[in-house]
Amino acid sequence: MTTQRFALIFGIIFLVVGAAGFIPGMTVEHTHPDVRVTSGLGLELGLFPVNVLHNIVHLLFGVWGLVAARSATGAVAYAKAVAIIYALLMVMGFIPALNLHTTFGLIPLYGNDIWLHALLAAIAAYFGFVRRADATVSTAGTTRTTTTR
Template sequence: MMTTNRATAPKTRLQTASQAVGAVFLLVGILGFIPGITSNYDSLGFAGHGSEALLLGIFQVSVLHNIVHLLFGAAGILMARTHSQARNFLLYGGIIYLVLWLYGLLIGHDTPANFVPVNSADNWLHLVLGLGMIALAVLLSRNTATRR
């Protein structure tokens, strides 16, 4: 098992997956701040269910929601430095997304409890992300072969 912090050292498939997932989250966080890619951009609020901005016209976002994506993405890239940290990012990040999925199912979308905010499309995406991240953590942690 390779667990070095050197940037030039070969990475495991798990580390590469963590880096890729982190990069996607960074991209999504940035796209959430771009008018046109985010429809109803003028209604983008800091937080709360009142933000009517929709990333790709589908996923409800706010400034807080975009910041969370940016921070989550940075965590994925930084934690890809070691095999064990990459595994933790994917595993526990996946669990967090499953909790967000349950949270989104339990709260009313038009209530103050929906402070992130989320809509039905976000809920289903959170389910897929949670299961996918956990699957990557479990399946790729078995194989510690490095990639060149």
């Protein structure tokens, strides 16, 4: 899979997940004393704590992924940023004492979000840092895309 395809797929997934957070029935009611933004607070798919701000963040990452997928350079930058940001969010989910597991009360980052953010960061790190950029090679009037490792 190319890095551009990765950005496209992640963008679509983030858009779907962000939109699903606004659909009644996709989120199970949930409360948490440290979350101050309670609008839309619940467990998406009964597993992942979200609120309206969390859903908006997912939508923004989705749009960013779709835009980034338009170029190899943009896709690599997106993958690197997603890897770093989601690794940071995973670590924040482990720190309730500093109220970081709720992003200072704004966005829930605890529970199943921790392992999901770790998984997203690992996949994005592969496409952003491990996998080399996709190159377009032109030979005798034909164009093919190759990937170097």
